[in-house]
Amino acid sequence: MRAGRLGATRPVLETRHSVILFRVGPYRMGIDAGALKEIRHDDAGAPRPAGCEAVVSAHALFGVPAKPEGRMLVLRNGGVGVRVDRVERMIETRELRPLPLAFQGDERSWYCGLVLVADSVCPVMNPETLARLAEPVEEKASSSADTLPVIPCEAAVL
Numbered sequence: 677m678r679a680g681r682l683g684a685t686r687p688v689l690e691t692r693h694s695v696i697l698f699r700v701g702p703y704r705m706g707i708d709a710g711a712l713k714e715i716r717h718d719d720a721g722a723p724r725p726a727g728c729e730a731v732v733s734a735h736a737l738f739g740v741p742a743k744p745e746g747r748m749l750v751l752r753n754g755g756v757g758v759r760v761d762r763v764e765r766m767i768e769t770r771e772l773r774p775l776p777l778a779f780q781g782d783e784r785s786w787y788c789g790l791v792l793v794a795d796s797v798c799p800v801m802n803p804e805t806l807a808r809l810a811e812p813v814e815e816k817a818s819s820s821a822d823t824l825p826v827i828p829c830e831a832a833v834l
Contacts, residue, residue: 693772695791695800697764698749701740704798706791709766711752711803718748718759728757730810735759737809751803756810767793772800 694709713727728750735742742759749758772789779787788802 691770693769693791694766695769695772696749696766697793697798698734698747698760699762699764700734700738700760703738703740704764704793704796705734705760706767706793706798706800707749707758707803707806708788708800713750713752715763716748716750718746718757727755729755730807731757731759732806732810733759735761751807753803754807754810756807758806758810767791773797 695706696709696712696715697704697706699705728748731748733742734740743761746759746761747763749760749763750756751758769791772791774789775784775787776790786802786805787799789800790797791800
């Protein structure tokens with residue numbers, strides 16, 4: 677550190693975000709890696725996935741047909757499992773871009789931001805909203821009133 681006319685300069689702290697990228701049907705989404713407790717193989721036939729008090733199917737949220745095999749993203753807070761098709765990878769990004777003004781009403785709580793992945797833009801899911809939408813494991817059907825809008829990565833524009 678140098679001392680100058682205004683005193684010692686401080687190093688700039690870079691904020692890094694770790695994001696897990698996953699697929700639900702043809703759509704790529706992300707979720708903050710710090711919000712996850714674990715990622716495990718999903719046996720959709722299991723009545724109560726180990727450690728999960730409630731489960732939310734990302735397929736039902738986005739109106740995509742479910743596949744027989746997939747992954748379960750277990751959220752750190754609340755014991756909620758999220759069923760997805762597959763987990764792609766984890767990325768680190770310097771910034772989580774804010775949602776454009778085109779996102780209105782409840783959409784602003786469903787997503788917490790956008791990340792740039794190579795040459796595409798992916799929405800990052802808000803884990804608190806997923807926990808709120810999760811159904812207890814004993815219940816079967818999901819309401820179509822809580823479906824989330826799908827934003828394909830290829831079509832999203834900042």
